[in-house]
Amino acid sequence: MELWTVGNKTIVLFFAIIASYFSVTEPDLWLVLFFLIYLALNLVLHIVKPSMIKQGMILLIIIYLISCSIYGHPYFALLLPLSFYELASFYARSNGYLFCAMLIPALFMRNTMLILYSFVTLLSFFNYIMVRKYMARVSKQDDEMERMRKDGQRLVKRLNENQEFLKVSEYMVKLEERNRLAQELHDGIGHSMTGSLIQMEAAKRLMHNDPQTAEMLLQNAIGISKEGIEEIRLTLKNNKPPMEQLGLSRLKTAVEAFGGKTGLMTTVVHEGDIEVITPLQWRIIYENVNESLTNAAKYAKASAVHIEIKVLNHFIKAVVSDNGQGTPKIVKGLGLVGMEERAAAVNGTIIADGSNGFSVTTLIPYGT
Numbered sequence: 001m002e003l004w005t006v007g008n009k010t011i012v013l014f015f016a017i018i019a020s021y022f023s024v025t026e027p028d029l030w031l032v033l034f035f036l037i038y039l040a041l042n043l044v045l046h047i048v049k050p051s052m053i054k055q056g057m058i059l060l061i062i063i064y065l066i067s068c069s070i071y072g073h074p075y076f077a078l079l080l081p082l083s084f085y086e087l088a089s090f091y092a093r094s095n096g097y098l099f100c101a102m103l104i105p106a107l108f109m110r111n112t113m114l115i116l117y118s119f120v121t122l123l124s125f126f127n128y129i130m131v132r133k134y135m136a137r138v139s140k141q142d143d144e145m146e147r148m149r150k151d152g153q154r155l156v157k158r159l160n161e162n163q164e165f166l167k168v169s170e171y172m173v174k175l176e177e178r179n180r181l182a183q184e185l186h187d188g189i190g191h192s193m194t195g196s197l198i199q200m201e202a203a204k205r206l207m208h209n210d211p212q213t214a215e216m217l218l219q220n221a222i223g224i225s226k227e228g229i230e231e232i233r234l235t236l237k238n239n240k241p242p243m244e245q246l247g248l249s250r251l252k253t254a255v256e257a258f259g260g261k262t263g264l265m266t267t268v269v270h271e272g273d274i275e276v277i278t279p280l281q282w283r284i285i286y287e288n289v290n291e292s293l294t295n296a297a298k299y300a301k302a303s304a305v306h307i308e309i310k311v312l313n314h315f316i317k318a319v320v321s322d323n324g325q326g327t328p329k330i331v332k333g334l335g336l337v338g339m340e341e342r343a344a345a346v347n348g349t350i351i352a353d354g355s356n357g358f359s360v361t362t363l364i365p366y367g368t
Contacts, residue, residue, distance in 0.1 A: 034072045038064065038079070051090065058087045066105075074113050077105055081124040088128070184235060192228035196221040247282030248274060248309070251289060255307055258290075262297045265304040272311030281346060281364050285309065285318045288339045288350075292320035292360045295335055300324025300358050316366055321359035330354050 041064060045057040062083045068076035081102050102121050109117055203217035252268050259266035277285070289307055296302050302324030310317040330336075330352050339360065340350045348364035 031073055034068045034076070038068070038076075045086075055087060055090055058083055062087070069105075074109070075116075077109070077113070077117055078120050080105055081121045085124060085128045181235075192224050192231065196224040196228065199224070247277060247279070247286070251282075251286055251307075251309075254286065254290060255293065255305075258293050258297075259305075264293075264297060264302065266293075266307070267304075268307045268309075270309040274309065274311055276311055276366055277316055278366075281316060281366070284342045284346060284348070284364065285316070285362060287342055288360070288362045289318065289320055291335045291339055295360075296320070296322040296324060296358065300326075302357065311366075314365055314367060316362075316364040318362040318364075319359060320361075321357055323357045326357050327354035336360070 038061070041057065041061050045054060045061065048054055048057065062080065065076050065080050065083065069080075084102050102125070106114060106117055106121070199217045199221040203214040203221065206214040206217070248270060255266045255268050258264070293305060296305050300322045302322035305320065305322045308317075308319045308321075310319075332340075336350065336352060339362065343350050343362055343364065346364055348362060351361040351363065353359045353361075
Protein backbone atom coordinates (compact mmCIF):
# COMPACT_ATOMS: atom_id res chain seq x y z
CA MET A 1 0.00 0.00 0.00
CA GLU A 2 2.81 2.42 0.89
CA LEU A 3 4.64 1.84 -2.38
CA TRP A 4 1.41 2.36 -4.34
CA THR A 5 0.78 5.66 -2.53
CA VAL A 6 4.31 6.93 -3.13
CA GLY A 7 4.07 6.12 -6.85
CA ASN A 8 0.71 7.84 -7.26
CA LYS A 9 1.85 10.86 -5.26
CA THR A 10 4.90 11.23 -7.47
CA ILE A 11 2.83 11.14 -10.66
CA VAL A 12 0.24 13.64 -9.41
CA LEU A 13 2.96 15.86 -7.93
CA PHE A 14 4.78 16.07 -11.26
CA PHE A 15 1.51 16.92 -12.96
CA ALA A 16 0.74 19.65 -10.38
CA ILE A 17 4.26 21.15 -10.73
CA ILE A 18 4.13 21.18 -14.55
CA ALA A 19 0.55 22.46 -14.67
CA SER A 20 1.22 25.23 -12.14
CA TYR A 21 4.41 26.23 -13.96
CA PHE A 22 2.60 26.77 -17.26
CA SER A 23 -0.39 28.44 -15.63
CA VAL A 24 1.58 31.46 -14.29
CA THR A 25 3.15 34.18 -16.37
CA GLU A 26 6.24 34.51 -14.20
CA PRO A 27 8.10 31.87 -12.14
CA ASP A 28 6.86 31.99 -8.56
CA LEU A 29 9.52 31.11 -6.01
CA TRP A 30 6.87 30.66 -3.33
CA LEU A 31 5.39 27.77 -5.29
CA VAL A 32 8.81 26.11 -5.38
CA LEU A 33 9.07 26.52 -1.62
CA PHE A 34 5.58 25.11 -1.07
CA PHE A 35 6.37 22.04 -3.18
CA LEU A 36 9.67 21.49 -1.35
CA ILE A 37 7.93 21.72 2.02
CA TYR A 38 5.37 19.17 0.79
CA LEU A 39 8.19 16.82 -0.25
CA ALA A 40 9.89 17.28 3.12
CA LEU A 41 6.68 16.47 5.00
CA ASN A 42 6.25 13.29 2.96
CA LEU A 43 9.82 12.24 3.62
CA VAL A 44 9.24 12.63 7.35
CA LEU A 45 5.98 10.67 7.00
CA HIS A 46 7.75 7.68 5.52
CA ILE A 47 10.59 7.84 8.02
CA VAL A 48 8.59 7.75 11.24
CA LYS A 49 7.32 4.34 12.38
CA PRO A 50 4.66 4.75 15.14
CA SER A 51 1.11 4.59 13.76
CA MET A 52 -0.21 7.55 15.77
CA ILE A 53 2.61 9.83 14.59
CA LYS A 54 2.00 8.77 10.98
CA GLN A 55 -1.70 9.62 11.24
CA GLY A 56 -0.80 13.00 12.79
CA MET A 57 1.64 13.69 9.95
CA ILE A 58 -1.03 12.83 7.35
CA LEU A 59 -3.51 15.23 8.99
CA LEU A 60 -0.82 17.91 8.96
CA ILE A 61 -0.17 17.31 5.25
CA ILE A 62 -3.93 17.54 4.50
CA ILE A 63 -4.16 20.86 6.34
CA TYR A 64 -1.02 22.05 4.58
CA LEU A 65 -2.41 21.13 1.12
CA ILE A 66 -5.70 22.89 1.82
CA SER A 67 -3.78 26.01 2.87
CA CYS A 68 -1.53 25.87 -0.19
CA SER A 69 -4.48 25.40 -2.52
CA ILE A 70 -6.14 28.50 -1.03
CA TYR A 71 -3.13 30.80 -0.66
CA GLY A 72 -0.65 29.29 -3.11
CA HIS A 73 -2.04 27.51 -6.15
CA PRO A 74 -5.29 25.49 -6.66
CA TYR A 75 -3.40 22.53 -8.13
CA PHE A 76 -2.22 21.61 -4.63
CA ALA A 77 -5.76 20.32 -4.07
CA LEU A 78 -5.07 17.53 -6.59
CA LEU A 79 -2.80 15.94 -3.97
CA LEU A 80 -5.55 15.82 -1.33
CA PRO A 81 -7.21 12.49 -2.40
CA LEU A 82 -3.96 10.57 -2.00
CA SER A 83 -3.47 11.88 1.53
CA PHE A 84 -7.04 10.94 2.35
CA TYR A 85 -6.29 7.41 1.11
CA GLU A 86 -3.21 7.23 3.28
CA LEU A 87 -5.25 8.19 6.32
CA ALA A 88 -8.01 5.71 5.41
CA SER A 89 -5.49 2.84 5.14
CA PHE A 90 -5.28 2.80 8.96
CA TYR A 91 -8.96 1.91 9.25
CA ALA A 92 -10.64 -1.28 8.06
CA ARG A 93 -14.02 0.03 6.85
CA SER A 94 -13.97 3.61 5.69
CA ASN A 95 -14.61 3.50 1.93
CA GLY A 96 -17.97 5.26 1.88
CA TYR A 97 -17.00 7.97 4.38
CA LEU A 98 -13.69 8.42 2.59
CA PHE A 99 -15.32 9.04 -0.78
CA CYS A 100 -17.75 11.58 0.74
CA ALA A 101 -14.87 13.37 2.48
CA MET A 102 -12.92 13.64 -0.76
CA LEU A 103 -15.88 15.17 -2.57
CA ILE A 104 -16.17 18.07 -0.09
CA PRO A 105 -13.31 20.12 -1.69
CA ALA A 106 -15.06 19.72 -5.07
CA LEU A 107 -17.89 21.95 -3.78
CA PHE A 108 -15.51 24.92 -3.81
CA MET A 109 -14.07 24.33 -7.28
CA ARG A 110 -15.15 25.48 -10.70
CA ASN A 111 -14.51 24.73 -14.38
CA THR A 112 -11.21 23.00 -15.21
CA MET A 113 -10.13 22.58 -11.61
CA LEU A 114 -13.36 20.75 -10.77
CA ILE A 115 -12.88 18.36 -13.72
CA LEU A 116 -9.24 17.67 -12.81
CA TYR A 117 -10.00 17.13 -9.14
CA SER A 118 -12.95 14.83 -9.90
CA PHE A 119 -10.85 12.79 -12.32
CA VAL A 120 -7.97 12.38 -9.83
CA THR A 121 -10.43 11.55 -7.03
CA LEU A 122 -12.31 8.88 -8.99
CA LEU A 123 -9.18 7.30 -10.45
CA SER A 124 -7.43 7.27 -7.09
CA PHE A 125 -10.49 5.88 -5.37
CA PHE A 126 -10.74 3.03 -7.88
CA ASN A 127 -7.03 2.23 -7.50
CA TYR A 128 -7.36 2.43 -3.72
CA ILE A 129 -10.23 -0.09 -3.67
CA MET A 130 -8.34 -2.51 -5.94
CA VAL A 131 -5.17 -2.23 -3.89
CA ARG A 132 -7.12 -2.81 -0.64
CA LYS A 133 -8.63 -5.97 -2.10
CA TYR A 134 -5.24 -7.12 -3.32
CA MET A 135 -3.63 -6.44 0.06
CA ALA A 136 -6.46 -8.28 1.82
CA ARG A 137 -5.90 -11.26 -0.44
CA VAL A 138 -2.15 -11.17 0.15
CA SER A 139 -2.72 -10.93 3.90
CA LYS A 140 -5.10 -13.89 3.76
CA GLN A 141 -2.55 -15.90 1.79
CA ASP A 142 0.16 -14.99 4.30
CA ASP A 143 -2.08 -16.14 7.13
CA GLU A 144 -2.78 -19.36 5.24
CA MET A 145 0.92 -19.91 4.63
CA GLU A 146 1.66 -19.32 8.31
CA ARG A 147 -1.08 -21.76 9.26
CA MET A 148 0.29 -24.35 6.82
CA ARG A 149 3.80 -23.80 8.19
CA LYS A 150 2.60 -24.39 11.74
CA ASP A 151 0.62 -27.43 10.59
CA GLY A 152 3.74 -28.74 8.85
CA GLN A 153 5.82 -28.24 11.99
CA ARG A 154 3.16 -29.97 14.06
CA LEU A 155 2.99 -32.89 11.61
CA VAL A 156 6.79 -33.21 11.56
CA LYS A 157 6.82 -33.20 15.34
CA ARG A 158 4.05 -35.81 15.44
CA LEU A 159 5.88 -37.89 12.83
CA ASN A 160 9.06 -37.80 14.90
CA GLU A 161 7.07 -38.76 17.97
CA ASN A 162 5.45 -41.61 16.04
CA GLN A 163 8.83 -42.80 14.83
CA GLU A 164 10.13 -42.76 18.38
CA PHE A 165 7.00 -44.60 19.49
CA LEU A 166 7.52 -47.20 16.74
CA LYS A 167 11.12 -47.72 17.83
CA VAL A 168 10.08 -48.11 21.46
CA SER A 169 7.21 -50.39 20.46
CA GLU A 170 9.50 -52.53 18.31
CA TYR A 171 11.97 -52.78 21.18
CA MET A 172 9.17 -53.70 23.61
CA VAL A 173 7.86 -56.36 21.21
CA LYS A 174 11.35 -57.86 21.01
CA LEU A 175 11.66 -57.82 24.80
CA GLU A 176 8.24 -59.42 25.21
CA GLU A 177 9.08 -62.09 22.64
CA ARG A 178 12.39 -62.84 24.35
CA ASN A 179 10.61 -63.00 27.70
CA ARG A 180 7.96 -65.34 26.27
CA LEU A 181 10.59 -67.65 24.79
CA ALA A 182 12.59 -67.60 28.03
CA GLN A 183 9.47 -68.39 30.05
CA GLU A 184 8.46 -71.15 27.63
CA LEU A 185 11.91 -72.71 27.78
CA HIS A 186 12.00 -72.41 31.56
CA ASP A 187 8.54 -73.86 32.16
CA GLY A 188 8.83 -76.69 29.67
CA ILE A 189 12.35 -77.63 28.72
CA GLY A 190 13.92 -76.37 31.95
CA HIS A 191 11.69 -78.54 34.09
CA SER A 192 12.28 -81.54 31.85
CA MET A 193 16.05 -81.13 31.95
CA THR A 194 15.97 -80.64 35.72
CA GLY A 195 13.93 -83.83 36.20
CA SER A 196 16.25 -85.73 33.91
CA LEU A 197 19.32 -84.46 35.79
CA ILE A 198 17.83 -85.47 39.15
CA GLN A 199 17.14 -89.00 37.92
CA MET A 200 20.64 -89.35 36.46
CA GLU A 201 22.17 -88.21 39.78
CA ALA A 202 20.04 -90.78 41.59
CA ALA A 203 21.05 -93.49 39.11
CA LYS A 204 24.71 -92.64 39.70
CA ARG A 205 24.31 -93.16 43.45
CA LEU A 206 22.43 -96.48 43.03
CA MET A 207 24.63 -97.82 40.23
CA HIS A 208 26.67 -100.14 42.56
CA ASN A 209 24.10 -100.99 45.23
CA ASP A 210 20.95 -101.36 43.06
CA PRO A 211 21.87 -101.63 39.35
CA GLN A 212 18.33 -102.54 38.31
CA THR A 213 16.83 -99.37 39.83
CA ALA A 214 19.70 -97.29 38.47
CA GLU A 215 19.05 -98.64 34.97
CA MET A 216 15.36 -97.76 35.28
CA LEU A 217 16.20 -94.23 36.40
CA LEU A 218 18.62 -93.80 33.51
CA GLN A 219 15.96 -95.02 31.09
CA ASN A 220 13.52 -92.46 32.52
CA ALA A 221 16.15 -89.72 32.20
CA ILE A 222 16.75 -90.71 28.57
CA GLY A 223 13.01 -90.54 27.87
CA ILE A 224 12.69 -87.15 29.55
CA SER A 225 15.70 -85.85 27.57
CA LYS A 226 14.19 -87.05 24.30
CA GLU A 227 10.93 -85.30 25.16
CA GLY A 228 12.88 -82.14 26.00
CA ILE A 229 14.77 -82.25 22.69
CA GLU A 230 11.49 -82.76 20.81
CA GLU A 231 9.98 -79.84 22.71
CA ILE A 232 12.94 -77.65 21.73
CA ARG A 233 12.46 -78.64 18.10
CA LEU A 234 8.73 -77.88 18.20
CA THR A 235 9.30 -74.55 19.96
CA LEU A 236 11.82 -73.43 17.35
CA LYS A 237 9.61 -74.65 14.53
CA ASN A 238 6.56 -72.81 15.87
CA ASN A 239 8.48 -69.56 16.37
CA LYS A 240 10.42 -69.59 13.13
CA PRO A 241 8.56 -67.57 10.45
CA PRO A 242 7.93 -69.27 7.10
CA MET A 243 10.60 -68.76 4.47
CA GLU A 244 8.17 -67.05 2.10
CA GLN A 245 7.39 -64.42 4.76
CA LEU A 246 11.08 -63.84 5.41
CA GLY A 247 11.87 -63.41 1.72
CA LEU A 248 8.93 -61.14 0.93
CA SER A 249 9.35 -59.10 4.11
CA ARG A 250 13.05 -58.60 3.43
CA LEU A 251 12.30 -57.54 -0.14
CA LYS A 252 9.57 -55.06 0.91
CA THR A 253 11.77 -53.56 3.63
CA ALA A 254 14.66 -53.06 1.20
CA VAL A 255 12.40 -51.50 -1.47
CA GLU A 256 10.75 -49.11 1.01
CA ALA A 257 14.14 -48.07 2.38
CA PHE A 258 15.42 -47.43 -1.15
CA GLY A 259 12.34 -45.32 -1.96
CA GLY A 260 12.78 -43.27 1.19
CA LYS A 261 16.46 -42.67 0.41
CA THR A 262 16.03 -41.72 -3.27
CA GLY A 263 12.56 -40.13 -3.30
CA LEU A 264 11.18 -42.71 -5.74
CA MET A 265 7.62 -43.89 -5.19
CA THR A 266 7.85 -47.66 -4.84
CA THR A 267 5.22 -50.41 -4.72
CA VAL A 268 5.56 -54.16 -4.17
CA VAL A 269 2.82 -56.69 -4.97
CA HIS A 270 2.79 -60.47 -5.14
CA GLU A 271 0.51 -63.10 -6.65
CA GLY A 272 0.37 -66.85 -6.48
CA ASP A 273 1.74 -69.42 -4.06
CA ILE A 274 4.99 -67.80 -2.93
CA GLU A 275 5.68 -70.74 -0.59
CA VAL A 276 7.26 -72.56 -3.54
CA ILE A 277 10.08 -69.96 -3.75
CA THR A 278 13.26 -71.38 -2.21
CA PRO A 279 15.82 -69.35 -0.20
CA LEU A 280 18.25 -69.42 -3.15
CA GLN A 281 15.55 -68.12 -5.52
CA TRP A 282 14.60 -65.39 -3.03
CA ARG A 283 18.25 -64.31 -2.87
CA ILE A 284 18.45 -64.05 -6.67
CA ILE A 285 15.17 -62.10 -6.84
CA TYR A 286 16.33 -59.79 -4.03
CA GLU A 287 19.68 -59.01 -5.68
CA ASN A 288 18.15 -58.50 -9.13
CA VAL A 289 15.48 -56.17 -7.75
CA ASN A 290 18.12 -54.13 -5.93
CA GLU A 291 20.21 -53.84 -9.10
CA SER A 292 17.14 -52.74 -11.11
CA LEU A 293 16.23 -50.12 -8.49
CA THR A 294 19.74 -48.70 -8.59
CA ASN A 295 19.63 -48.43 -12.39
CA ALA A 296 16.21 -46.74 -12.25
CA ALA A 297 17.48 -44.14 -9.80
CA LYS A 298 20.69 -43.47 -11.75
CA TYR A 299 19.69 -43.55 -15.41
CA ALA A 300 15.93 -43.78 -15.95
CA LYS A 301 14.94 -40.34 -14.58
CA ALA A 302 11.90 -42.08 -13.13
CA SER A 303 9.60 -40.98 -10.33
CA ALA A 304 7.96 -44.34 -9.58
CA VAL A 305 9.04 -47.99 -9.62
CA HIS A 306 6.70 -50.99 -9.41
CA ILE A 307 7.85 -54.47 -8.31
CA GLU A 308 5.67 -57.50 -8.97
CA ILE A 309 6.36 -61.07 -7.85
CA LYS A 310 4.20 -63.74 -9.57
CA VAL A 311 4.27 -67.49 -9.15
CA LEU A 312 2.97 -69.04 -12.39
CA ASN A 313 2.47 -72.70 -13.30
CA HIS A 314 6.14 -73.45 -13.96
CA PHE A 315 7.91 -70.12 -13.51
CA ILE A 316 8.58 -67.52 -10.84
CA LYS A 317 8.30 -64.09 -12.44
CA ALA A 318 9.83 -60.97 -10.83
CA VAL A 319 9.23 -57.73 -12.74
CA VAL A 320 10.76 -54.32 -11.92
CA SER A 321 9.27 -51.54 -14.07
CA ASP A 322 9.67 -47.76 -13.88
CA ASN A 323 8.01 -44.75 -15.55
CA GLY A 324 11.27 -43.26 -16.77
CA GLN A 325 12.44 -42.29 -20.21
CA GLY A 326 13.27 -45.81 -21.41
CA THR A 327 15.54 -46.57 -24.34
CA PRO A 328 14.95 -48.07 -27.82
CA LYS A 329 18.31 -49.85 -27.79
CA ILE A 330 19.39 -51.76 -24.69
CA VAL A 331 23.12 -51.91 -24.02
CA LYS A 332 24.08 -54.61 -21.53
CA GLY A 333 26.23 -53.19 -18.78
CA LEU A 334 27.76 -54.89 -15.78
CA GLY A 335 24.49 -54.64 -13.84
CA LEU A 336 22.38 -56.41 -16.48
CA VAL A 337 25.09 -59.00 -17.12
CA GLY A 338 25.29 -59.72 -13.39
CA MET A 339 21.53 -60.25 -13.24
CA GLU A 340 21.71 -62.69 -16.17
CA GLU A 341 24.49 -64.64 -14.48
CA ARG A 342 22.54 -64.90 -11.22
CA ALA A 343 19.40 -66.07 -13.04
CA ALA A 344 21.38 -68.55 -15.16
CA ALA A 345 22.67 -70.21 -11.97
CA VAL A 346 19.14 -71.59 -11.42
CA ASN A 347 18.35 -72.05 -15.14
CA GLY A 348 16.53 -68.71 -15.25
CA THR A 349 16.60 -65.86 -17.75
CA ILE A 350 16.39 -62.04 -17.87
CA ILE A 351 14.15 -60.01 -20.21
CA ALA A 352 14.81 -56.24 -20.48
CA ASP A 353 12.39 -53.87 -22.22
CA GLY A 354 12.88 -50.12 -22.76
CA SER A 355 9.89 -49.33 -24.99
CA ASN A 356 7.63 -47.96 -22.24
CA GLY A 357 9.79 -46.79 -19.40
CA PHE A 358 12.24 -49.52 -18.48
CA SER A 359 11.43 -52.97 -17.12
CA VAL A 360 13.54 -55.95 -16.13
CA THR A 361 11.86 -59.39 -15.82
CA THR A 362 13.51 -62.27 -13.99
CA LEU A 363 12.08 -65.70 -14.95
CA ILE A 364 13.05 -68.66 -12.76
CA PRO A 365 11.70 -72.19 -13.39
CA TYR A 366 10.53 -74.37 -10.53
CA GLY A 367 8.98 -77.79 -10.00
CA THR A 368 10.74 -79.37 -12.99
